Amino acid sequence: MKKLLLIFCLTSSLIGFCQEPTTEKPKEKSVFERKHELKIGGIKLLAGLIFEGTYEYIHSKNFTYGSSILVNLSKNNDYPENFSITPFARFYFQETKEYGAYGFFVEGFGKYLTGKNSNYYNSVQEKFTTGVLGLSLGKKWVNSSGFVFELLVGFGRTIGGGTFTPDAVFRGDLNIGYRF
Secondary structure (H helix, E strand, O other): OHHHHHHHHHHHHHHHHHOOOOOOOOOOOOOOOOOEEEEEEHHHHHHHOEEEEEEEEEOOOOEEEEEEEEEEOOOOOOOOEEEEEEEEEEEEEOOOOOOOOOEEEEEEEEEEEEEEEEOOOOOOEEEEEEEEEEEEEEEEEEOOOOEEEEEEEEEEEEEOOOOOOOOEEEEEEEEEEEEO
């Protein structure tokens, strides 16, 4: 019985050592197979210390959704928004169907924002909070390593609010980011 056990142990250890080690690296995903993007608005950040960060999830080749958060870091500039959250959905219209979520797009968005607006009678900054519904147009470029450049321009109409709430809100920037 001891000899049988010894033979079993030796043969099983030989089989275990005879396997070739797997040194293959896992296959990296193509930039167009990645599903997440993080972007920062460049013009607002450089012009007035206004940070706008965006997350976008790529649902399919032609449809994405995500959200942007804007924070005005300088209280001395004339930008009317202090804080906003903007969920959006985008539909892409590209010429070729092999790649996804890049090229020309149309975006529908909603926005919750707080801000300040000037009172024309006594030059006092009046605070407001409102909701916005709007549409945007844009174009996105993605390079092979995953860097994203995006141009976005849109307008929205305010819903509710008070006397000092603006009637319309601009949405736009040159966004720079990365797809992972």
